[in-house]
Amino acid sequence: MLSSINSRAIVPVACAVTGFVIACCVLLFTFVKEDLIRGEIHHAVDLADTVIKSTRYAMLHDDRETLSNIISSIGDQNQVEHVRIFNKKGLIMFSREQGELDKFIDKSAAGCNECHAEEKPKGSLGTMAQARQFTNKDGKDVLAITAPIYNEPECSNAACHFHTSEQSLLGTLDIGVSQDPLKQTLGQLQNRMIVFSGMILILTVGAVCALLYRQVFLPIKQLADFTETPVNGRLGEEFPDVSGDIARLARSFQEMTNRVHELETKASAKPDDDS
Amino acid sequence: MSQVQSKPEGQPVPGREDLRLRIETRIRTLERASGNGLWSMVCFLLVSFAAFDGFSFLPELSTKMRSLLGTPPPAEMISLALVVYAFSGIVRTLARMSRNIKPYLGLMHAAFFTVFYTFYHLSGALQDNFWAVFFAGISVMGLENYYLWTHSSAALKKERALLKSMHEKGAEQ
Numbered sequence: 001m002l003s004s005i006n007s008r009a010i011v012p013v014a015c016a017v018t019g020f021v022i023a024c025c026v027l028l029f030t031f032v033k034e035d036l037i038r039g040e041i042h043h044a045v046d047l048a049d050t051v052i053k054s055t056r057y058a059m060l061h062d063d064r065e066t067l068s069n070i071i072s073s074i075g076d077q078n079q080v081e082h083v084r085i086f087n088k089k090g091l092i093m094f095s096r097e098q099g100e101l102d103k104f105i106d107k108s109a110a111g112c113n114e115c116h117a118e119e120k121p122k123g124s125l126g127t128m129a130q131a132r133q134f135t136n137k138d139g140k141d142v143l144a145i146t147a148p149i150y151n152e153p154e155c156s157n158a159a160c161h162f163h164t165s166e167q168s169l170l171g172t173l174d175i176g177v178s179q180d181p182l183k184q185t186l187g188q189l190q191n192r193m194i195v196f197s198g199m200i201l202i203l204t205v206g207a208v209c210a211l212l213y214r215q216v217f218l219p220i221k222q223l224a225d226f227t228e229t230p231v232n233g234r235l236g237e238e239f240p241d242v243s244g245d246i247a248r249l250a251r252s253f254q255e256m257t258n259r260v261h262e263l264e265t266k267a268s269a270k271p272d273d274d275s
Numbered sequence: 276m277s278q279v280q281s282k283p284e285g286q287p288v289p290g291r292e293d294l295r296l297r298i299e300t301r302i303r304t305l306e307r308a309s310g311n312g313l314w315s316m317v318c319f320l321l322v323s324f325a326a327f328d329g330f331s332f333l334p335e336l337s338t339k340m341r342s343l344l345g346t347p348p349p350a351e352m353i354s355l356a357l358v359v360y361a362f363s364g365i366v367r368t369l370a371r372m373s374r375n376i377k378p379y380l381g382l383m384h385a386a387f388f389t390v391f392y393t394f395y396h397l398s399g400a401l402q403d404n405f406w407a408v409f410f411a412g413i414s415v416m417g418l419e420n421y422y423l424w425t426h427s428s429a430a431l432k433k434e435r436a437l438l439k440s441m442h443e444k445g446a447e448q
Contacts, residue, residue, distance in 0.1 A: 012421045016365050019414020023361055026407035027354045033403070034350075 005220070009212055014205045021204075025197045033186055040143060040182050041131040048130075048147035048175050051083070059149075068094055074175075081142045081176040085149070088169055105174075133179070141183065144176035219246040227253055295441055302434050309427035311382065312420040319385040319416055323409050326392040326401060336397075350400035354407070357391055361411035368418045378423040388412040 051074055058066040067085075075083040075096025084095035090105040136142050149171045219242040227250075242250060325332065336344075364384065371378060391408045395401040 008425065012418055015421075016369075016414045016418045019410045019417065020361055020365060023407045023409075023411035023414065024358060026410065027358060027404065030354065030400075030403045030407070031351070 005217065009216070010205075010209055013208055017204050017208075018201055021197055021201055025193050029190060029193055032189060036182060036185065037143075040177075040179075041145075044143055044145045044175070044177050045130060045147070047177070048145045048173055051175060052147060052149055052173055055085075064094075072096055079178045079181065081136060081140060081178050082144070083173075083175045085171055085173050087171045088167070093171065136176070141179040142176040143179050143182075144174060147173045147175070149173060219243075222246075223250050223253075226250055227257075291441065291445065295438065298434050298438050298441070302431060302438070305427045305431050305434065309424055309431075312423040315382045315385045316416055316420055318382070319388055319412055322385070322389045322392060323405075323412065326396070326405060326408070329401060330392075330396055344397070347398040348394060350395065350398050350404065353391065353394045353398060353400070354404065357404075357408060357411055360387060360391075361415055364415040365418060368415070368422055372422050375426075378426050379419060384412070384416045384419060388416075 051070075055067055055070050058064075058070065071083055071085065071094045074080060080096075082096065084092050084097075084100065086092045086105050092100050092103050092105065095101055130145050130147060132144050132146075134142055134144070148169055151167050151170050222242055223246055368378070370376075388408060388411070391411075392401065392405075395404050395408065
């Protein structure tokens, strides 16, 4: 019976608390992950803007050698997986990978189709739409940003250039950064949350179990032991160390047993009196 | 002067027979209610299994259908609604348990959690949030069905004891 009370009281509470804590942890992890990815995208967009601004002077002066050197230097950085600039037609003009120079970009590929999905390509994209996540040929997860290089009055008025003022877009910078540091951070966060949730669960369920045992199950067990051991038909004088309702119950039971014992004694003594 | 008529042996008493039938009906209803809880849990697990697979057996929604449905709610809002629903579901079940109020059938919860899976699926965030819906569903429905089962078991025990005592009394007479 005691084990039945144990299981009936503790199992549902433990299951409900465990399920709810796990569900909340999964949601919290998803929120944090989304926030970190959003931050990473903003960081990558800022990086792309920095690259465009750094190359602006070389572009205005049509200094292709300097431009090529800048792109190579940026591409050699540890976390940069690829960096390339292609013109409006999709022809790769500058890239860290020398093998992909003078080749066309696939406009239907991820990162291009956000603008080129419809017949008339979009002129501009929001910060989040500029980003795409994919696994490159080396098996690394990459976050890539495509940043358009717009025509400016300095570009169309420059003596060396052939861009007309009607052209709105001159080219696009495509830069990809490795997602390994982000994945490492998320992995650490996940492990810490599992440990933290485990501790919360153990503490909560443990506290509920301990309190129930101390306040309910132990007094009931003492009461059961007390009622099961009558000495010569009477309950023992050693009253269980309980208080409250259970003490009242024990006292009533003791009185009832004693009364029954007295009646039995009287009843057994009666035939002798009659004789 | 009152006349006491003795009943012929083996003939059932009309009032008692009616009561017996009512008890048996109540027993069947309680057994069915207890089984319904189990069925709702099975339904939820089947939907969860389909959701884990990304509802791949369903055809892709066409662009026209998507535009008809409109923009899906943001995943953050769905998550917030899920937390509120799971929390209030657990609190309401615990409150009903403490006041010994008749439990709900779990089918309503199964339907709500299916809606959560559907919204996450349409928002494209089901993969990230699947386990959250699953564990929220298991905890809410598990607690509700546990209460339904204990409540039905206690009532069944009471009704069967009543039926047994009726049979015993009938046999004595």
